[in-house]
Amino acid sequence: MIIKAPIDLELTQNSGQTSQPPWKLDNNIYSDVVVADNKAVLFQVKQKENNLDFNFIGDISNKEATKKIKTIFDLDFNLNKFYKYLNNQPELADMTNFCRDLRLFLAKDKFECVISSVCSANNSIVRWTKSIDDIKKSWGNKYTYSEKDYFTFPDVSDFKNIYCDDVEEFECCSNLNNPGECINNLKSCGVGYRAPYMKKASEIFTLEMDLDDISKMSYDEAFDTMLKVPGVGPKVADCILLYGFNFRQAFPTDVWIKRIVSYLYFDGKDINVSKIREFGMEEFGDYAGYVQLYLFHYARMSGLMKKLKGM
Template identity: 30%
Template sequence: MKTFECGQNFLFESFDNGQTYYGPFKDRIVKLVQITPHIIGIDSNVKKNLKNEMEIFLRCKDDYNEMLKVIAIDDLMNEVISYSKGLRLLKQEEFECSISYLLSQCSNIPRIKHHLRQLGEIYGQKVRYEKREFFLFPTREDLLDVSEDTFRELGFGYRAKYIWNFINCHPGFLLEEFEDSEEFNKNLQCIDGIGKKVADCIQLFGYGDVTHFPVDIWIKRFMIQYYNEGKKASTKILSRLGRQLFKNWAGYAQEFIYYYARKNMKIEN
């Protein structure tokens, strides 16, 4: 299931080589099964509002075919689409997503997953589902009494102060409170530890703003090589270029490119 193998969510895991995924979502553990290439089976330990919650989580109301048309700007992107098609963006819970990407700085996917599991196992609620033990991701309230030193003891390193500050000093945001998408993004970047890339990831994956185009090392290499004539450019410039090329579906294009680039290893150093 490409959606859970493209680096946007770090808490869903598979026990059968990618056919079935389990993970925490808000107050429940969710099970997603790939029945056919176009059909996903859904189950959970909490049945209430499951269909509605999963339609939001899986962004089922996005016009997927329209998105594909918009981002198919040339032969290269047609190749990217062919390889990545079926991947969906997820509308994640804002707090969990923000903590995930604060922890992602100068890190890698296995380490991010490890740190998030630590938080769940120590501070989250234990849930038994299908004879397996899972942990819900802790809420902000669950973590308010955790000290910066404790986060350091968990191995968060310099990120510990960012995590503590975010939990204690930033009780939450509503995208609609801001005049526009850019103002919200700039506001996120005013938070200690959140730069352009992390702000874009939080805005895209946590707040569902698919116009944003986060730039990590894979996206940077891809964009420079194929869309910037091989010329070096800043993260900010490449993010703007991605939004210009892929319009209101830039976030989808970014994730398709990321999945394609990592799997194909066609990016020159």
């Protein structure tokens, strides 16, 4: 089925959005399993001209499947209108030449988005995506379609039982002789010092916080709530709120966004991250999330990033 809405699927998949790692790529088809209401559905999506062509295997209606794909790839967002807005801003007009048809890649699983985002902090895109894929393979549920295996992200209650590191695993497992044999833990997935943050974050969501409640909050309340989660600072909180909960007014501000915005709007002056975040939210309103996404890729693609390195 083709959904008539322009998207650059490859760009969107590989844009490092912390909702989830890129889907499994095979023969120009990106696929993954999405679980909703306890039903697993395999989605296969591919680029068809400017649009998205998709199939699915699972016990849901075409209408439900379409709705799910539209949500994950944000296909109801009006790109033309957004580009008109960008073209009227001298600082931003050039961006559309470098990331045309890039869209938000939204969470298929809010908890996965939380943990992915925590894992992405001070990390490289290749490393955190590999870590999340390792976690899925080790502790997720396995689904097999035409002899190909897919793994969902473990749910909260399973995740909180994963050992943090080799020491914790060794203490609990009497069949192991030394910590060196311990490979069934978070740290063995290459997450480094983020392992305890990720684990504590999962514990919070089983004990005192409900992911569904976040959706009902105002942006400000949700932001303050997310800051209480271990491993979640302002940047990660905004990633979670944008990619996981569809708060489009979030403006995740990392060092790059800081450098880019300083360059474009403040004559290269050094302004702290929190001020840049406030500026972005004030200036771009409900487009803040998209502007942030486009700024980052514009800088990557246009060579601006190299120029700004070290600022």
